[in-house]
Amino acid sequence: MSINYRNLTCSTADALVIYLLEDNLAVSNEELNKNIKFAEERELFKGKNGEIYRFTRALDNTIQTVVLVGLGKEENLTLDNVREATGKGVKKVKALGLKNIFLRVPHTEKINLEELIKTMATSAELASYTFNKYKTSEMEEKELNISISRCGIKEATKEIEEAINEGVEVAKGIIIARNLVNEPSNVIYPETLAEEAIKVGKESGFEVEVHGVDKIKALKMEAFYNVAKGSSKEPKLIVMRYFGDKDNKDNVLGLVGKGLTYDSGGYSIKPTDSMLDMKSDMGGAASVIGAMSIIAKRGLKLNVIAVVAACENLISGEAYKPGEVIGTMAGKTIEVVNTDAEGRLTLVDAVHYIITEEKVNEVIDLATLTGAALVALGETTTAVVTNNQNFFEELKSASEYTGDKMWQLPAFDDYKKLIKSDIADLKNSGGRFAGTITAGLFIEAFVQDKPWLHLDIAGTAWTSKNSDLGVKGGTGAPVHTLYELAKRRSK
Incomplete structure (x- = not known):
């Protein structure tokens, strides 16, 4: 177009x-x-x-x-x-x-x-936007030619041309995320997700480094690996780096996206209806890739590193089981009470990695993490848990501009009691009550007091119906907000 x-x-x-x-x-x-x-x-x-x-x-x-x-x-x-x-x-x-x-x-x-x-x-x-690539009978769509102006105005100022360019680049970043989410899981799996990140990095101007299972084991990312080992497809740790402010390399924003390219629930298996759209469980990963694309293309003056722990959660003789106690890169132990609460296990190792190895100063993690977020807020609003109110207000201001709706949930210490384990440091599920909050607080146990925002996009990364600005499937939320937050920090 x-x-x-x-x-x-x-x-x-x-x-x-x-x-x-x-x-x-x-x-x-x-x-x-x-x-x-x-x-x-x-x-x-x-x-x-x-x-x-x-x-x-x-x-x-x-x-x-x-x-x-x-x-x-x-x-x-x-x-x-x-x-x-x-x-x-x-x-x-x-x-x-x-x-x-x-x-x-x-x-x-x-x-x-x-x-x-x-x-x-x-x-x-x-x-x-459409996603019809697998419809063999679909007629070829016409290429749209769209002009934006006021009738009677002949010349475009540099400011107007720049406005159009920025608007288009923002949309293309969102569409990158939509496409990744909409691809079926036999097309996008850890290896191909990493390949897509490399491709986007080359086109947009950010560096991508991909680590395989040997490096994941060497880093002692046990929680991540335990989720991944039930699948025959090798997990990938995808690291994306953009340094737009090289004079301040010690000041780095960290983004962590959940990268479950398919989630069956493991031995805590999902019902069939709940598995149909689980190709979308890497919506957080798709969002950070899309956001990194816009940030790099726009040449923003700040530093951003994004990490995705990509894997599948499947069932096999190698798969982790309910009742096991597993380790983490941080050294904490986790009692597995539900293998379908797997995303937070991959996220805590990714969060620990991005803080200790990539030396970021603050972290935003994005994940299609809990059905509880969808029950509470529907498909219109992203749930947010944070340890830093100023960081949240910054996010909220950016989201109000972009139209991505956000809602802060409480993070009282009382909720942390729900994820205490009798036999390990933590358990990976606090049960039915306050599920979105306890999942967020589980991740908080690994952020080392860094300013942190947890965005549960289970309801907003995917839509069940067509809308004015999209179609059923991946939405690309909240790519625009991540870019806008970064833009406002760009000096």
Whole structure:
């Protein structure tokens, strides 16, 4: 897909998408205003947030489809409104089989022009996303050509061109994560996930180092290895490094993504229905790869290291079993009470590794960790557990800008009692109550008092239905927020 400033004009596009505010249903074109007035008088379109209306008009020797999308009242206008309107408009035009689309930037004092254009570019890319590569009967999709501008403006400033470029690059990072999550587990497994990380690193400008089972054993990553050993596919420790601030190499942000490329539950086996989408259990890994891509492409002035402990959780004569006591890279012992609480076992070794070996100063871990997060917050909100309130407020501010919803859960010491073991330092599950919290606090036991955020994306990394900005499957959340947090730190 091509998104540009002005390859098309209001009159040369197959489709014209017009954003309208509820309190200003007018554009600088008399003919269009008559049509808009017609729709308003017949109560077909009033500009309410999320409202959409389509008509056609004769134009020279052809016809043009015009799509009106509502933004609501200007006083309530947010970037989320712009995202929704863009998604609705692009999906409507795409469904009609049209390929040359002009998105007419709305006139508003509420949001500056560059922010509007950047958001429209990101949203247009995401709304156009599909994952049909395995449908042999699927017709080849038309390549979309989208221009974003205001009718009558001829020249793009450097700021506008940069806004479009950034918006597109953000979307492409999100799409990297979506594609990785949507690939089936016979295509993406530890080795191929590592290959994809290497490929993205080369294209984006960050270093990737991959360690196999011998190095994992040498590092004494026993928890990680115990989860992995039930599969015939070798685990991989994937380390991604980006140093954009080489004068401050001691100041490094750490990202850790859960990389279970498939999770059967092990001997604590999942029911079949719960296994169908378990290719998505590496959503955390996909998100950090996508975020690293944007951070490196944008050349941000900060240092980021990301780590993924990639493996499968399967059943075999080698697989770990409930009741076992296993070690960790940190030296702590863990009683395994549930082999389906495996992600936290891989994460604690990855967290310990990134702190002790890569010397990061703070850590964000991302994981499709608990069904409890989905039960509590649904598919719209990421659960967050932290040991540092300032770090959380920084994340929250970035997420409010990007539209990724976050909700902080309590981390009281009382919850830590639920993961105490009678025979080991910890047990890997605290039971049904407060499952998302206890899973997070299990990881906290290995962060060595570093500022830490745990993002449980079990509900947000995957969606069960189509939306304005995507389709059923991987969402790419919260890639945009990770990038935005990094961008705000970039000097």
